[in-house]
Amino acid sequence: xxxxxDFHTHTxxxxxxxxxxxxxxxxxxxxxKGLKSYGISDHGPGHLLFGIRRKNILxxxxxxxxxxxxxxxxxxxxxxxxxxxxxxxIDLKEDEIKLLDHLFVGFHRGAIxxxxxxxxxxxxxxxxxxINTQAYINLLxxxxxxxxxxxNTYIKVxxxxxxxxxxxxxxxxEINNKHMNFEDSDAPVxxxxxxxxxxxxxxxKKENIANVANALDFVKRNKIPLDRIVNLDKIYx
Ligand SMILES: [Zn+2]
Ligand SMILES: [Zn+2]
Numbered sequence: 001x002x003x004x005x006d007f008h009t010h011t012x013x014x015x016x017x018x019x020x021x022x023x024x025x026x027x028x029x030x031x032x033k034g035l036k037s038y039g040i041s042d043h044g045p046g047h048l049l050f051g052i053r054r055k056n057i058l059x060x061x062x063x064x065x066x067x068x069x070x071x072x073x074x075x076x077x078x079x080x081x082x083x084x085x086x087x088x089x090i091d092l093k094e095d096e097i098k099l100l101d102h103l104f105v106g107f108h109r110g111a112i113x114x115x116x117x118x119x120x121x122x123x124x125x126x127x128x129x130x131i132n133t134q135a136y137i138n139l140l141x142x143x144x145x146x147x148x149x150x151x152n153t154y155i156k157v158x159x160x161x162x163x164x165x166x167x168x169x170x171x172x173x174e175i176n177n178k179h180m181n182f183e184d185s186d187a188p189v190x191x192x193x194x195x196x197x198x199x200x201x202x203x204x205k206k207e208n209i210a211n212v213a214n215a216l217d218f219v220k221r222n223k224i225p226l227d228r229i230v231n232l233d234k235i236y237x
Contacts, residue, residue, distance in 0.1 A: 002034075003035065003210050004232065005074070005076075006033075006035055006200060006203070006209055006231070007038070007076055007102075007200060008080065008174065008198075008200035009030075009038075009040055009203040010041070010043065010202070010203065010204045011060070013040075013053075014043045014052060014204070015050055015051065019042060019050075019204050021205055021206045023067065024067060025206050026206050027067050027070075027075065030073065030209050030210070033210040034210075035073060035209070035210055036074065037075075037076065038073050038075055038209075039077070039101070039102075040060070041078040041104045042060065043080055043108070043110075044080060044081040044090065044111070045057070045092070046084055046111040047111045051082075051110075052079065054096070057079065057099060061077045061099050064077050076101040076102065077101050078102050078104050079092060079100060079103070081105045082108050083105055083106065083136070084114065086114055086135050086138070087138050088137070088138025088139035088140070088141065088143070089142070090105055097143070103143060103145050103147075104145075106148065106153075107153070107155050109154050116131075116132070128155070128156075130158070132155045132156060133157040133161050136148070136162045137165050140162075140171055144169075146172060147173075147198055147200075148162075149176060150174060150179040151174070152181050153176070153181045159189045159193075160193070163189065163190070163193035164193065166195050167193050170196075171195075172197060172198045172230060173193075173198070175197055175198070175215040175218060176202050177211060177213070177215040178201065178202035178203075178204075178208075180215070182218065184222055187218075187223075187224065191224060191228075196228050196229070197224065197229045197230070198230050199229060199231055200212070
């Protein structure tokens with residue numbers, strides 16, 4: 001069972017030394033790990049500490065484009081945009097979204113949003129959970145989201161409701177090796193949802209590319225059907 005592609009990784013464009021390596025270093029490491037496909041997805045510009053600078057989005061894309069001549073791997077350009085609005089809005093403008101091969105979206109505490117108040121301890125209250133759930137549903141209805149990253153990590157949602165819409169839209173649900181965002185008790189809901197899944201290292205340095213051991217353990221332990229995972233033993237598309 002081989003990982004064919006790792007699409008959620010961070011480079012130096014995730015600012016303040018959050019991502020440790022250049023795009024070229026990351027691509028080279030991905031090649032050495034034997035991946036057929038590799039993608040970068042730096043934090044969206046709305047992340048105050050680690051977000052890519054808006055002016056660097058095109059620059060990063062061009063840098064990756066140039067490396068396509070040097071490798072036979074399939075290279076993909078993405079941004080891990082931030083969910084910032086109750087209405088489902090993200091921190092990318094339409095013309096920035098157009099630069100991406102596919103859109104990844106996650107919730108991060110480092111981006112300003114209008115639906116979770118970090119100063120009140122309501123992060124995971126039932127009322128807040130319903131608000132979070134609606135924000136994700138609005139997100140899925142508003143944009144063509146390829147992957148929801150580490151769902152349920154920083155804020156909780158009603159999984160069944162979000163996954164129902166994700167399945168309808170064909171949005172992939174990430175099993176994130178770094179965050180391990182699901183509990184074993186979530187597995188029946190994941191399986192019943194009909195969603196497809198993607199395993200990601202969420203590597204912030206080259207050594208961690210393709211490291212999905214924890215995510216794969218979760219999959220095996222909970223008997224998630226392997227044909228529902230898009231980046232095992234087949235070309236990503
Ligand atoms: Zn993230
Ligand atoms: Zn990430």
